[in-house]
Amino acid sequence: MFWDEKIETMPRDDLETLQIARLQTTVSRAANAPFYKQLFAGAGFEPAAIKSLDDIRRIPFTTKDDLRTSWPYGLLAAAKDELVRMHSSSGTTGRSTVIFHTAADIDAWTDTLTRSMYMAGMRKADVFQNMMTYGLFTGGLGFHYGAERLGALTIPVGAGNSKRQIQLMRDFETTAVHIIPSYALHLTGVFDEMGLDPRRDTRLRIAFLGAEPHSEKTRHRIEEFYGLKAFNSYGLSEMNGPGVGFECQCQAGLHVWEDNFLMEIIDPDTLEPVDDGVEGELVMTTLKRAGMPILRYRTKDLTRIIAQPCACGRTHRRIERITGRTDDMLIIKGVNIFPIQIEKKLMETDGVGTDFQIILERKGYNDHMIVRVEVAREFFSGDLKQLELLRKKITEELRSDILITPRVDLVEPNTLPKTEGKAVRVIDNRTD
Numbered sequence: 001m002f003w004d005e006k007i008e009t010m011p012r013d014d015l016e017t018l019q020i021a022r023l024q025t026t027v028s029r030a031a032n033a034p035f036y037k038q039l040f041a042g043a044g045f046e047p048a049a050i051k052s053l054d055d056i057r058r059i060p061f062t063t064k065d066d067l068r069t070s071w072p073y074g075l076l077a078a079a080k081d082e083l084v085r086m087h088s089s090s091g092t093t094g095r096s097t098v099i100f101h102t103a104a105d106i107d108a109w110t111d112t113l114t115r116s117m118y119m120a121g122m123r124k125a126d127v128f129q130n131m132m133t134y135g136l137f138t139g140g141l142g143f144h145y146g147a148e149r150l151g152a153l154t155i156p157v158g159a160g161n162s163k164r165q166i167q168l169m170r171d172f173e174t175t176a177v178h179i180i181p182s183y184a185l186h187l188t189g190v191f192d193e194m195g196l197d198p199r200r201d202t203r204l205r206i207a208f209l210g211a212e213p214h215s216e217k218t219r220h221r222i223e224e225f226y227g228l229k230a231f232n233s234y235g236l237s238e239m240n241g242p243g244v245g246f247e248c249q250c251q252a253g254l255h256v257w258e259d260n261f262l263m264e265i266i267d268p269d270t271l272e273p274v275d276d277g278v279e280g281e282l283v284m285t286t287l288k289r290a291g292m293p294i295l296r297y298r299t300k301d302l303t304r305i306i307a308q309p310c311a312c313g314r315t316h317r318r319i320e321r322i323t324g325r326t327d328d329m330l331i332i333k334g335v336n337i338f339p340i341q342i343e344k345k346l347m348e349t350d351g352v353g354t355d356f357q358i359i360l361e362r363k364g365y366n367d368h369m370i371v372r373v374e375v376a377r378e379f380f381s382g383d384l385k386q387l388e389l390l391r392k393k394i395t396e397e398l399r400s401d402i403l404i405t406p407r408v409d410l411v412e413p414n415t416l417p418k419t420e421g422k423a424v425r426v427i428d429n430r431t432d
């Protein structure tokens with residue numbers, strides 16, 4: 001049942017004692033980094049002040065901008081010759097940030113992934129196809145070493161080249177994949193095109209879905225089409241990458257590996273902690289990383305803590321699937337909208353295909369939202385009455401949820417631009 005039972009089911013008191021000890025070590029170590037040396041001095045903070053977990057609130061937050069301005073080595077807490085690996089964020093919002101790891105850091109990271117995959121039910125006998133980009137992005141190598149440590153045959157295919165992915169799945173009888181959810185949806189069309197049905201023609205049984213927000217409905221679509229169980233995998237490069245939060249077989253929230261990370265949820269406006277169960281911004285501190293510890297990192301990801309114990313027996317608390325990022329929020333005609341709301345509505349609607357895009361335009365003082373949606377090809381043949389009915393239905397569904405009326409454009413499958421990495425959902429053409 002467990003990869004590391006002692007750690008995974010550690011009684012909460014013991015886990016918190018371990019967290020305090022690791023937090024003290026981490027904070028003292030962080031004081032070696034030029035960035036934290038200055039931050040601590042500015043705040044009049046001494047590492048010895050950490051006596052309890054709450055004392056972390058004496059330390060100011062670290063933001064992505066801090067990481068950027070400290071580029072490249074300002075957060076290094078170890079000598080350069082202790083480092084063995086560098087990774088970076090995918091840099092979708094400005095210059096990417098870099099993270100450095102010692103050998104022990106890589107070892108601890110790998111361990112979180114092995115645990116996570118084992119928790120979801122992957123075993124040595126599985127054939128694991130890692131369909132994430134290798135290289136600086138953490139989704140490739142992170143999962144790769146975790147799967148190897150688990151003992152599964154690992155196929156490091158990387159992203160893209162859909163037909164080849166399917167061929168590999170068939171030839172080597174792949175049973176588990178790591179895949180971006182928008183790409184998993186896109187690939188359904190390629191299976192169709194090739195006249196293949198993954199339920200019949202592959203042995204897939206597990207998918208790890210990570211790297212981008214997706215709704216429960218998208219998970220169900222993927223599970224249905226491929227005939228497998230899909231598990232949500234959350235992580236960010238600043239906290240190593242994947243292996244931060246991961247679903248167990250209960251599929252009811254993501255366990256955060258609290259022996260490696262300390263989590264807080266704050267109100268992004270007041271920066272004060274919120275109660276368990278209340279949604280806010282996730283703030284994370286590394287507890288085991290020696291090369292580049294990061295304290296109170298504002299992830300910008302919105303979620304809530306599920307404090308109730310999980311039926312699987314693991315004591316590490318869960319978070320709910322990410323509902324958006326504070327910087328993802330669109331403000332249109334004064335209404336706050338998260339792209340995931342639109343994804344959810346679309347995926348619930350029959351006839352909607354596997355991809356969509358939101359385009360924002362400004363005409364005079366008015367903002368307009370255009371939602372381009374791929375729909376099944378049959379809507380485009382014969383008379384277009386059904387297409388128009390579907391367009392009206394989608395417009396109405398969206399309006400009832402987001403409270404503004406977008407212009408909905410329906411397009412044929414495979415018309416919207418595809419990326420190999422995270423899907424680009426919003427094109428903002430508004431200029432001030």
Ligand code: AMP
Nearest residue numbers: 089090211212213233234235236237322
């Ligand atoms: P990067 O550092 O480039 O790997 O990007 C990390 C970001 O990707 C996170 O802060 C999240 O916004 C997003 N992300 C990663 N995994 C998930 C997931 N399972 N659900 C929602 N968002 C995710």
Ligand code: ZN
Nearest residue numbers: 248250310312
């Ligand atoms: Zn669980």
